Amino acid sequence: QKEVEQNSGPLSVPEGAIASLNCTYSDRGSQSFFWYRQYSGKSPELIMSIYSNGDKEDGRFTAQLNKASQYVSLLIRDSQPSDSATYLCAVKRQGGKLIFGQGTELSVKP
Amino acid sequence: GAVVSQHPSRVICKSGTSVKIECRSLDFQATTMFWYRQFPKQSLMLMATSNEGSKATYEQGVEKDKFLINHASLTLSTLTVTSAHPEDSSFYICSATGGAGSTDTQYFGPGTRLTVL
Secondary structure: OOOEEEOOOOEEEEOOOOEEEEEEEOOOOOOOEEEEEEOOOOOOEEEEEEOOOEEEEEOOEEEEEEOOOOEEEEEEOOOOHHHOEEEEEEEEOHHHOEEEOOOEEEEEEO | OOOEEEEOOEEEEOOOOOEEEEEEEOOOOOOEEEEEEEOOOOOOEEEEEEEOOOOOEEOOOOOOOOEEEEEEEOOEEEEEEOOOOHHHOEEEEEEEEOOOOOOOOOEEOOOEEEEEO
16 A cells, blocks of 8 residues: 555546545554645645644635545635646655655646 | 755756756755655655755665765755666756745755756
């Protein structure tokens, strides 16, 4: 079992719809979780971090964390074609290391 | 704030030569820097963790004599790929922690695309 798992996609949604990205992790002791967006040929950029159970909202993005289920998700409301990218879920381990999932490719169709 | 730069952005070299990549934190002091490698259509793989003034900690399977890491100051870390071969061609990305607001967040540099002929 991979330490951080994501559906590789591609996930295709129409413009204006809600895109839902999911991630599960295996280390029950994990405390810090991150979502990064990566455009093709570019490095990752941080979208959100989440540390507590529940929802965290930032603009069109909402991160959800359920530690009991070892599950993290990212919702993108009113999806735009510019949101088309690969979304990486990352879990922080001891020593500050980030373990990344394989990423989910999102395509938003105009 | 929390800007990380890398230089060069692209490099092409001949097999057997060495290549140095610089990673700088521009507006904060980076207590820790990380080096990743990413092959096409794959996720980021951590290569090593470096703290200023101490030896880097390499991940399992990463050759420390091939990938030399120096973290001489709180704003600069370098990765030298020695005796590069075509299989070392990849996208190398550094990140740094220690920015204002959170020591927990890693801020990524723009990456260096290495092509070994």
